[in-house]
Structures are given as C-alpha cells and as structure tokens.
C-alpha cells in the first residue's frame with residue numbers, strides 16, 4: 001500500500017474551498033488515477049471564523065502559511081492566496097526548500113518569481129505545478145511543457161482574460177458600453193479586485209509571459225511584454241470589424257520572429273472564420289502553432305472557482321503520481337535570456353479609423369501619406385454616421401482603412417503626417433490584425 005499524499009492548503013477563498021470539496025468528492029477517482037489516496041490534512045486562511053460551505057472536520061487549522069509550508073506532516077503545499085509577493089513567496093520557497101512539492105494558481109507570482117522558485121524546486125527535488133495560473137481548467141501548461149516536448153513552437157496566442165472577452169462579446173452582441181459590461185463582469189465575479197488589471201491587459205501579460213517561456217525555452221520576462229488594454233475600443237470599431245469580416249479580441253501573442261521574440265497584448269482584429277473568433281464570453285482559448293503540424297486550439301473556462309480547482313487538483317494528482325516535470329519544461333540554467341523584438345518593428349496588417357474632414361482631396365492626402373511609407377491598402381470605407389445629414393459637411397466622418405502587412409513604425413509615421421496635414425480630427429484609432 002502506498003501512503004496517501006498529504007496536502008496542506010493555504011487560502012480558503014472560492015478556489016481553496018472548491019479544492020477541498022473536489023478532493024473529498026473525487027477521492028476514489030483521484031486515488032484510482034494517481035495510484036494513491038490524496039488527503040487534505042491541514043489548512044490555513046486569513047479568517048478561521050468565516051463561514052464556508054465545506055466540511056473541515058478532521059483537518060488541522062494551522063496559524064500561518066509559513067507554518068503550514070514548514071509542517072512536517074504534509075508532502076504537498078497548495079498555495080491559493082494569490083498576490084505577487086508575501087506571504088505566498090516565502091511560504092512556497094520554504095515548502096520547496098524542505099523538499100515538498102508545491103501547487104499554485106498564482107500567475108502573478110510565477111510571472112515574477114517563477115525562475116527563483118523553479119530553481120528551488122529543482123535543487124530540492126519537489127514539483128512546482130501551476131496549471132491553474134493560465135487559462136484555469138484548460139491544460140495549456142501541460143500541453144506546452146509535456147505534450148509538445150518534441151515539437152518546436154513558432155507562435156502561441158490566445159484569449160487569456162475572461163473579463164475582457166466577456167466585455168468585448170457583450171459590447172459587440174448587445175451594443176452596450178464598455179462601462180456597463182465591466183460592471184456586469186465584476187458582479188459575476190470574473191474581474192480581478194482591481195479591474196484595471198484585467199482591462200488594461202496586465203493579467204493577460206502575466207499569463208503570456210509564462211506561456212512564452214514554456215513555448216520558446218526562454219526566461220519568464222513580464223517586462224518584455226508590450227501591453228495595451230481594451231478601454232479605447234469603441235462600439236463603432238466592433239461594428240466596422242463585423243462589416244469587414246473580423247472580430248475584436250484582446251489577444252496575448254508570443255511569436256518567434258527574425259528580430260527576436262515578440263510578446264504583445266493588445267486588442268486584435270481576428271478573421272471571423274478563425275477558431276479564436278468563435279470564442280465568446282468569459283471563455284478562454286489558446287492556439288499553438290507547432291512546427292510541421294496544423295495549429296492546436298484549446299478552448300475552455302479560464303476563470304471561476306470550479307474551473308481553477310479542476311486544474312489545481314490535476315496538479316496535485318501529478319504530485320501523487322510522482323511526476324516531477326521541470327517547472328519551465330527544462331532546467332532553469334538551460335533557459336535562454338529573452339531577446340525582445342521591438343514593437344516598432346512589428347509587421348502585420350492594421351485597421352485604422354480616422355475622423356476625416358468630408359472635403360475633396362482628404363482621402364487623396366491620406367492615401368499619399370500612406371503610399372510614401374509604402375503602405376498598401378486592402379480596403380477603404382467611408383460612411384456618414386447614422387442620422388447624420390448628407391448635407392452636413394462640417395462634421396468629420398469616420399474613414400476606415402485596412403492595410404496589407406506593413407511595419408508598425410511606418411503606420412505611425414504615416415499617421416503623424418496625416419495629423420500634420422490637418423485633414424483629420426482627434427487621434428486615429430489603430431488596431432493590429434492577426435491572421436491565422
């Protein structure tokens with residue numbers, strides 16, 4: 001008989017409580033699949049008095065995360081407190097240094113301190129599993145780290161933030177404002193405590209940095225990620241995208257280029273026919289372009305207690321099975337430094353929305369500036385906004401341009417020249433296009 005795996009859980013919020021429940025209700029399946037029983041023997045959380053709908057009888061209450069991490073009764077320390085620093089960092093480090101395995105759902109901590117923790121795991125022989133940190137229930141870490149260990153990856157991209165996808169979906173489908181949709185996302189519990197973390201793209205950036213490291217064998221470097229959020233997206237962009245055969249999604253994209261590895265998070269126009277464009281609401285999706293094989297797209301719930309707990313328990317099952325994968329797929333000292341490709345040299349198609357003066361020669365002037373930068377246009381659309389009198393020539397009208405592939409600095413040089421020509425008002429809206 002193999003002894004049960006003894007688990008200690010730090011953090012009993014929505015996810016922690018769900019993990020305790022799942023280990024209890026799935027006990028037989030877990031033990032059949034892992035070859036040994038899994039038992040929660042001790043827990044810790046901020047408040048012991050808080051009402052939780054789980055049965056903690058028979059489970060010890062420990063005073064602090066650090067005490068739990070150092071508790072000799074446990075084999076596996078599960079960190080579900082969150083936060084990119086203390087107390088999670090010291091507790092995880094202590095657990096690893098005492099040879100325990102660690103399971104965490106903490107993307108911020110892995111993005112920031114993942115290498116240091118991975119080193120400790122390697123040195124002391126424990127596992128450091130963090131499947132729930134990216135895409136919750138979607139097994140994307142395992143896919144990159146283990147499933148594709150024999151395949152080179154050229155690009156990994158996806159919808160990694162449920163809140164942003166929920167907001168963009170509702171704005172598109174119901175014509176609602178950004179603010180209204182954000183409020184609903186918060187009410188439904190998708191958004192982070194500080195919604196700027198979601199809508200300004202930082203949550204996606206942390207997840208992307210982790211995926212890029214696994215995909216390209218480079219050191220996790222959140223600072224190498226270019227980040228733009230979705231707050232500038234207007235309903236007219238979503239309407240124009242629809243007419244032009246695109247949808248707007250907040251994508252995290254990591255791609256190997258001749259100038260290095262591009263890691264970028266920004267609103268992106270994706271062809272309506274692509275797999276990623278079909279992903280609606282809070283759902284997440286990740287596409288991996290592997291060498292010599294067609295793209296793999298994984299779609300599923302990227303947030304919420306049950307989805308996150310599903311991945312956490314799967315990670316615990318791996319510890320029970322005795323699997324000790326290298327946290328970043330290869331030893332930390334074999335990870336290469338990240339060579340950041342400069343964003344100004346990014347190449348791709350662009351959606352540009354300008355508010356142009358409705359006078360003879362305006363389009364000609366814009367086209368001349370673009371031609372000077374060798375930017376070729378795939379389509380041009382000018383439209384009077386709904387309800388505007390045709391005779392009212394004083395108000396600017398939206399002009400929408402779709403470019404063929406060009407470089408980012410050429411686009412911005414051309415648009416600066418257009419602004420100097422005084423044929424447009426306000427700032428141009430620019431959205432990058434990602435082809436599949």
Ligand code: HSE
Nearest residue numbers: 161162163190192303
């Ligand atoms: N706030 C995140 C999201 C939760 O909206 O996807 C999961 O990281």
